[in-house]
Amino acid sequence: xxxxxxxxxxxxxxxxxxxxxxxxxxxxxxxxxxxxxxxxxxxxxxxxxxxxxxxxxxxxxxxxxxxxxxxxxxxxxxxxxxxxxxxxxxxxx
Amino acid sequence: xxxxxxxxxxxxxxxxxxxxxxxxxxxxxxxxxxxxxxxxxxxxxxxxxxxxxxxxxxxxxxxxxxxxxxxxxxxxxxxxxxxxxxxxxxxxxxxxxxxxxxxxxxxxxxxxxxxxxxxxxxxxxxxxxxxxxxxxxxxxxxxxxxxxxxxxxxxxxxxxxxxxxxxxxxxxxxxxxxxxxxxxxxxxxxxxxxxxxxxxxxxxxxxxxxxxxxxxxxxxxxxxxxxxxxxxxxxxxxxxxxxxxxxxxxxxxxxxxxxx
Numbered sequence: 107x108x109x110x111x112x113x114x115x116x117x118x119x120x121x122x123x124x125x126x127x128x129x130x131x132x133x134x135x136x137x138x139x140x141x142x143x144x145x146x147x148x149x150x151x152x153x154x155x156x157x158x159x160x161x162x163x164x165x166x167x168x169x170x171x172x173x174x175x176x177x178x179x180x181x182x183x184x185x186x187x188x189x190x191x192x193x194x195x196x197x198x199x
Numbered sequence: 200x201x202x203x204x205x206x207x208x209x210x211x212x213x214x215x216x217x218x219x220x221x222x223x224x225x226x227x228x229x230x231x232x233x234x235x236x237x238x239x240x241x242x243x244x245x246x247x248x249x250x251x252x253x254x255x256x257x258x259x260x261x262x263x264x265x266x267x268x269x270x271x272x273x274x275x276x277x278x279x280x281x282x283x284x285x286x287x288x289x290x291x292x293x294x295x296x297x298x299x300x301x302x303x304x305x306x307x308x309x310x311x312x313x314x315x316x317x318x319x320x321x322x323x324x325x326x327x328x329x330x331x332x333x334x335x336x337x338x339x340x341x342x343x344x345x346x347x348x349x350x351x352x353x354x355x356x357x358x359x360x361x362x363x364x365x366x367x368x369x370x371x372x373x374x375x376x377x378x379x380x381x382x383x384x385x386x387x388x389x390x391x392x393x394x395x396x397x398x399x400x401x402x403x404x405x406x407x408x409x410x411x412x413x414x415x416x417x418x419x420x421x422x423x424x425x426x427x428x429x430x431x432x433x434x435x436x437x438x439x440x441x442x443x444x445x446x447x448x449x450x451x452x453x454x455x456x457x458x459x
Binding site: 114131132133136137138139140141144145146147149150153154155159160161162163164168170171172173 | 200201202203204205208230231232233234236259261264274276277285287288289290291312313315316317319320323324326327328329330332333334335337338361363
């Protein structure tokens with residue numbers, strides 16, 4: 107049988123796509139645990155991957171860095187926008 | 200019922216297929232199996248027949264616990280509560296839309312990294328001042344936010360002068376990770392992305408663009424804004440909620456990327 111090089115490449119790509127499709131969705135084996143087995147304590151940050159490790163906490167008395175400020179305008183000075191937009195009770199613009 | 204699912208810190212979507220035999224209010228909670236006060240989602244849906252909960256997790260733990268139960272009966276083991284059944288739990292790759300986020304902006308890159316790490320760990324971090332690796336961002340994690348001795352209702356606020364974000368630990372500890380991210384991205388947007396620093400709607404939409412682009416769940420964004428606005432139901436907040444809903448609804452179709 108005359109198997110050409112292109113056919114092998116197509117077959118290889120096909121297998122690769124199939125493997126990606128199979129591996130992208132994984133059904134998890136249902137493993138039920140009872141409430142009294144749930145024991146969330148003694149968490150250790152050192153085991154976390156670097157992208158999830160807690161940010162650096164300044165020591166007592168350590169000076170706050172001076173962050174850069176962007177979009178600063180005269181109107182904005184002395185305003186502290188709040189997530190709930192409740193300026194009236196505490197801040198005057 | 201509680202199911203243990205290994206997630207190995209991967210970015211994934213969990214598909215939890217649930218079956219009921221008549222309309223039932225089913226709650227799903229996904230929590231970290233090791234770290235306290237670390238919730239990936241906490242929501243409910245009224246289900247009649249089979250339905251799937253999609254839990255988008257741009258961050259996950261080594262192992263998570265998936266709670267599924269009928270709100271009417273509380274958390275009972277599978278088989279004891281015959282009103283609800285978990286059919287399957289499947290892991291799928293997380294769909295993200297990173298092209299909508301300006302990662303060429305180093306401030307965006309730095310803040311997303313900082314906010315993610317803070318949000319994931321906020322449930323067990325002590326109060327204090329936290330800084331990003333590049334020292335550009337500071338979060339004051341306070342037991343409560345107060346002014347003149349009076350506790351404030353807001354979960355977070357940003358000081359326009361200094362760029363320092365104040366966060367209420369009392370409130371944050373109750374929030375899910377996506378809730379925390381939505382709030383922090385909103386505060387960041389005020390100074391670093393908005394054209395007008397005081398514009399709440401502009402900050403809402405700029406923050407949401409990053410939040411949704413990273414693949415966080417839509418429902419958790421609705422939830423955190425709704426929760427906050429309920430504490431302060433003004434006409435302006437009502438308008439904000441309508442704009443947010445419209446923005447999220449249209450996000451998938453790429454219709455509303457830019458604040459107008």
